[in-house]
Every structure is written in structure tokens, then in C-alpha cells.
Amino acid sequence: MKTEADHAKKTHLLPSLMVTVVVFFFLSNSVLSLVNDSLMRDGSMLTGTRYTITKDALITIGEDNTNSVIGTGSSQMFKGLDGGCVGDLLFNEANVYNIAQPSSRPYTDMLHIPRIIDSSPEIVLIEIAPNLLMNTSKSSEEYVELRFKLDSMNQDALDIGGWVDVIDPEHKEWIALDAYDRMKFKQEYFPSAIEERLKRLFYNETTARETGAYGWIPDKSSSDWENYLQTPIFPADRYGFDGDTTEERETYNETQMSKTGNYKPSYYGSQSHLALDYQISTLLENEIKVIIVTPPYHPMSMTYVSDGKWDGLNQTLEYYGEWPGVTIFDQTWETGWQDQHFYDRNHLDDEGRLEFCNRIAPVIDQVLNKSGEKINFDRSIIENTPTQDEKIIHQEIMEVPKLLVISVNVEAGSKCANLDSDEGVSEHVSRCMWGVFGDERAGIKEMMDAADDVGVKISFFVDVLEFYSYSTEIIDVMQYIDSRGHDVQMRMYPSMVNSSSWSEILISESWIESGAVKDNYMSCWTQETADYWFTKSMEIFDLAGIDKPIAFRAGAYRYCDTIIVSMAKHGLTQSYNYNLFTSTQNFSYGYVQNFEWENGVMEFPVSYVVDENGEIIVYSRIDESVYEQEWPISETFERFFSNQQDTRVMTMVLYSFSFLSKNESNYFYLEDYSKLDLFTQFLKVLPSDYKVVSVTELQEYIDQGIIKSEFKLPLDSISNECHK
Structure with a gap:
């Protein structure tokens, strides 16, 4: 049995040991990685244990000997995509990997594009959601700093690419572009790593996640590693809606569901749009197909989304949907999502993941079936930077006349x-x-x-x-x-072409060579x-x-x-x-x-307006009648526009x-x-x-x-x- 005296002796040892290990602060990246990395993945030092796995995950993916599909995005993609399930349903042979990160966004995900390309996937899934299409707010800058430092300090020269130019100037201090910066960022975690290892050594204490628990990351050399990359450990349903009492659920519905209606996605020009432009265009240029995934939301939460509120999302999807090599898998507006599919208002549970699996597998198969088709992406299709006037129009889109x-x-x-x-x-x-x-x-x-x-x-x-x-x-x-x-x-x-003109036209060289036929009915024209x-x-x-x-x-x-x-x-x-x-x-x-x-x-069809009884008649055309018969303008026009x-x-x-x-x-x-x-x-x-x-x-x-x-x-x- 340990006594207080024994504990005191060991406590006095800590300062001496700290002096000894301080030299490690200036050692190489390899030593810092040896001390830090495993602790960052087991929950001892970071709540977000997945944040440091991406590089190793992509190396593993690059070494598999089959077609690969890589899913990226935020917690909605992370908790929605069971890659193992999807892979089992595919007719094509392929492994489907889930490397999505909680709270992630295109602005942080873009750092991994060069290594994703190096891993040679056939398809990359990119999440686009209404809460992601925006700039970094002051409240989220701490998260962006964390992600930029964690991601870039574990990278090397292979990971550097066009994303560097997309980083806002005020955020570039959080990016490590060389070995010195990487070592500097890792040193920030070194004291915590030493403290954790000493606790384990002397007190047999740790804050690491239990093996197999939510947030636990298997070692990359273990047999569980590749399975984990396809089917991560998801939170148990009992911690979501399934575990709520009736009273707890009613409180949640009254206080939390409406938050979905607060999102106001940008139309373009945001950090996320610039990042998406880079991500998608770079993948397509490297002949890697992209499936854009919009995640589902609880149907009750969607009732709080007012008409036009998410038009920024819709326009973004329409824009990228026109790019060759891009497929849209839109579940935000898709019907059929029910209460039992959800862990909370915007994340899926076990039943929801199964539904998502059944929906996305055929889409992936369709894209894989075209794997032999060249994309031949032309970067010139990317829109030019909008003028200030254009930005104003988009920012005021909720008031589009x-x-x-x-x-x-x-x-x-x-x-x-x-x-x-x-x-x-x-x-x-x-x-x-x-x-x-x-x-x-x-x-x-x-x-x-x-x-x-x-x-x-x-x-x-x-x-x-x-x-x-x-x-x-x-x-x-x-x-x-x-x-x-x-x-x-x-x-x-x-x-209205008169006879004398026709006489000249019919004998003209241009008419004869054209193969045209004289016909006054345009609807009969060849x-x-x-x-x-x-x-x-x-x-x-x-x-x-x-x-x-x-x-x-x-x-x-x-x-x-x-x-x-x-x-x-x-x-x-x-x-x-x-x-x-x-x-x-x-x-x-x-x-x-x-x-x-x-x-x-x-x-743009000739405009007719439904009457008060909802009927359309030939005399309801928008023409001189509007002002000659003094139609009530607002009442009549509103029946036409109907908030659309x-x-x-x-x-x-x-x-x-x-x-x-x-x-x-x-x-x-x-x-x-x-x-x-x-x-x-x-x-x-x-x-x-x-x-x-x-x-x-x-x-x-x-x-x-x-x-x-x-x-x-x-x-x-x-x-x-x-x-x-």
C-alpha cells in the first residue's frame, strides 16, 4: 500500500526529471513525434483524437490494392458514413474510408488535398452543408488555429500545395510550411506529453480513452487500423435521442431544433467557397471524381428553415454540379428522413447510418462505373472574383426583388x-x-x-x-x-420577307450552300x-x-x-x-x-396568373390588361410569384x-x-x-x-x- 511519504518522494523527483528531459525541446521532429503522437490519439492530450490521424490514414489508403473512396467533412459526415457498410453494398470492388473530422470545414480540409491525390483514390466525398458555407467567425478561430497547427505539424513537403494561397493572411502564422515550424508547433505539446508520461510511470494514472470506446484510435500497425478507417467508432445511440426521457426530448425539441434555422450560408466568396474551389478543381485536374454530399437534418428542425434562407447552399450545389466529374448527392432536401434516423437534430444514429449507406452506395457505384472516362477539367470554368456590386446582390439575396x-x-x-x-x-x-x-x-x-x-x-x-x-x-x-x-x-x-427579297435570297450562294428550305412557319424549319x-x-x-x-x-x-x-x-x-x-x-x-x-x-414562358379560384384562363395573361383594366397589382402579382x-x-x-x-x-x-x-x-x-x-x-x-x-x-x- 502506498504511503503519503512514498508519494512525496516521487513528487520531489519530478523537477529533476523535468530538467533532464528539457533538452528534448530542441531535438528533432522524430523525437518529438515519438513522445507526442500516440498520446494525441488516445485522448490524453486532445479531446478530438481524430485530428492527427489524417496523414497516416492517407498513407494506408495509398497502399491498399483496390479502388478507394475517401469521405471528408465534418461530424455530420463522420457520424453518417459507415464505409464498411457502403463497401459491402457496392457491386464494384472498392474500400470506402471515412476520414471526416468533427467540426471540420472546407477551409481546414483543404490542407489534405495534395496527400489525398497522392493516395490515388477513385472518388472523394466532400461535404457541403449550410453551416459550413461561411467565413471563420471569431468564436471559431480557436478551432481553426488548433486544426491548422495539428495538421501542418504532422505534414511534410508532399502536403504543400495550392491551399497555401487560400489561407487568410492573419491565419498563416498557424501553418507550418517547413521542418522548423513543424518542430516549433510540436514543442507546444511536449510539456503536456512529458507530464502525461510521468503520471503513467509514477502514478499509474492516465486520461486516455479505453480501448474500443468512442474516441479511441487504434495503433496504425494494429489489425484494427484499416477497419477503423472505414468504420470509425461512433457514439452509442443511448447518448442521443434514444436515451432521452420524454421530458428531456420535449425540452430538446423546444430549445434546440430551431437552431438549424439559424444557418445562413453564403452564396460565394466565403473562405469555404474559395477552399471548395481549390479542393474540387485540384481533384478533378488529377482525374479524381468528386461526389458532393449534403447531410440530412431532422425533419422537425427543417421546419425552422424559412423560404430562401438556404439559397446560398442551393446555388453552391448548382454551381459545382455543372463541373465535369462532379456528382451531387443531396440529402439535405431529400425526403424520407425520419425521427428514428437521428442521434440529434443534425447527426445520424445507427439506423440513420444504415439508411445513408443504402442511399449512397448506388451513387458511388454509378460513379465507379465511369472510372474509365476522362474528366479533362478546364480550370477556366471557375468563376472570376465577383465585383463588390455582385457581392452586395448576393448578400441581400433574401430580399431578391x-x-x-x-x-x-x-x-x-x-x-x-x-x-x-x-x-x-x-x-x-x-x-x-x-x-x-x-x-x-x-x-x-x-x-x-x-x-x-x-x-x-x-x-x-x-x-x-x-x-x-x-x-x-x-x-x-x-x-x-x-x-x-x-x-x-x-x-x-x-x-415579312417580301417577294422581291425572296427572289434574291433563293438564288444567292449563301442560301444554296446552306441547304435551307423556304418555309414561313418557323415551327417547321429544318x-x-x-x-x-x-x-x-x-x-x-x-x-x-x-x-x-x-x-x-x-x-x-x-x-x-x-x-x-x-x-x-x-x-x-x-x-x-x-x-x-x-x-x-x-x-x-x-x-x-x-x-x-x-x-x-x-x-421564360408567357406569364399568366391564377385567379382567386386558382384557375388559369387565357385572359389572365400579363399584358396591357394589367393597367388598362386596373388590376390590383400587389394582389395579382403575388399570386404569380408565390414567394418563389x-x-x-x-x-x-x-x-x-x-x-x-x-x-x-x-x-x-x-x-x-x-x-x-x-x-x-x-x-x-x-x-x-x-x-x-x-x-x-x-x-x-x-x-x-x-x-x-x-x-x-x-x-x-x-x-x-x-x-x-
């Missing part, structure tokens, strides 16, 4: 003629575009005047094929609109015909000396697959053709808003002759200025909740990921549109 495009079809048909004019004198353009009747006028100039008064831009879809009837009059119109700072976009009515006319239309823009268009609307809404294909070929990114109630289209997908064609062209403004852009359809009336012969004339006045008043009283944007301005929202499509459709959906 409800966007309205005022589209004006600029055209002059047969009903624009002046029946009293001298024979051979055409007034079609002056009447139906300029709105000129004697000394009075109400046309496109007056539209722009009204828009300029409130600082908004209108998008004019000019029928450029009328050039073949009215020649330079159309050029004058295009140039004037452009000079006023409004949009000139493209519209075509093939029937690909050769569509390509010919889009090329000619672009030449008219060149003749006018103005910017090329990016949007197109067909005359009478006649369009088909060849039109959309040719649009993409000519840089037209927005289509304004889908019309639920037109008789000129066979295809119908019902009442929908923004959607995308498979070739990337975004479709990121996927709903309202398009108002007007005409260059919208301020005119028709006489008993059905010809246009200027009755008075009442329609112009109503339009002017509409713009002035439009609530600030709604923002008028031009097509060009809308494209900026699309490019930034603020405006999205609801879904994507194949082009063969509109391959059968030809009917006459």
Missing part, C-alpha cells in the same frame, strides 16, 4: 397601313412602331420616355426580318432603341433553315452596329427544337416562346415558370402599337393618349417589391445563380411542332 421583364414586340403588319396615303408610300413603321399619326405620336419613343422617368429599361423584341420589307427603317428603329439605353432583342416573322435565318438576323444587328441579342421570341410563338438549337449556336441564352394558350404550339407542359432546355437555353421569385420571372407582353386603337376596318389609329397615360401611371405606382429589369439585366441574375430554372427539358419535347 420579384423581377418583371417588360417585353415589347416591335412589328408592323398589314393593319398598320394608311389607307388614305398616296399609292406606294409606306407608313407601316411610322405608325405601328413610332406611333406617329400626323402631329401626334404614341409609340416606342413614348414608351422609353415613361420608362426613363422611373429609371427602368424595356426589352424591345424587334422583328428583324421586316428589314426585307422596310429596309433601313428597321435599322433606324434598332439604332434608336439602342441609343436610348434600352434592350434590342430578336424577333422573327418569316412572312436545322439548316434555322441556322440560315439566325445567321442572317445576326448580320442585321451587325449592320445596325449594335450589340448582339441574347434573347429571342418567334413570331406567333412558332418555335421548335431546331430554333432552340440555333439559338444556342448564336449565343442566344433566353427564349420567350412557351405559351400555354397559343394554338400554334403542340407541346404543352402545363402551367410552369422558368425552365431550361437541355442545351442551356433558359425558357428565384424561379419565377414575370414577362409582360406589349407591342409597339399597344397605345393605339383599331377602327371599324380593324386598322390601327391613335385615338387618344389614355393608354399611354395608363402605362406611365402603372410604372410610377408599381410597388417597390417588384423590379423591372431588361433581358440583359436579367442575364446577370441568371449568371450569378440568383434566378434559376425549375427543371430541364429535352429538346425532343418540341420536335413535333410543325402544323399549318
